[in-house]
Amino acid sequence: MSILRIVYAAAMVLAVVFAFVPMSNSALLLAILGAVASFAVLPEHHVRVIVSALALTALAGTFNGMPGIGLYITGILANLGVAVAGAAVLIILRNMINRLLNWA
Numbered sequence: 001m002s003i004l005r006i007v008y009a010a011a012m013v014l015a016v017v018f019a020f021v022p023m024s025n026s027a028l029l030l031a032i033l034g035a036v037a038s039f040a041v042l043p044e045h046h047v048r049v050i051v052s053a054l055a056l057t058a059l060a061g062t063f064n065g066m067p068g069i070g071l072y073i074t075g076i077l078a079n080l081g082v083a084v085a086g087a088a089v090l091i092i093l094r095n096m097i098n099r100l101l102n103w104a
Helices: 003-020 026-040 043-065 070-101
Strands: none
Touching: 003 026, 003 070, 026 070, 043 070
16 A cells, blocks of 8 residues: 555545544645645546545535534535545646646
8 A cells, every 4th residue: 555545544534533523723634635645646537536526515514404413424524525625626736737838
């Protein structure tokens, strides 16, 4: 298992942990871990990561109405959205830089 996959797994685990134990800089940590993990994403999966970031961010609040566990599910999805958004932003920036450098 590569170090990038370990970072990705740590981001996913921390997204769940931070839903139950809030921390002041959790979003920053998740975004940085997601950005680092984006280097392990193969080019053919870039669109999936970007769409996943959009979907998780948009749909995170859907489960708020569930009594008892709704807030935790919302927190987990929102935290996952932050981690995947960090990866998506870096993927987009890398693609823009590659296009600029390979301008023909």
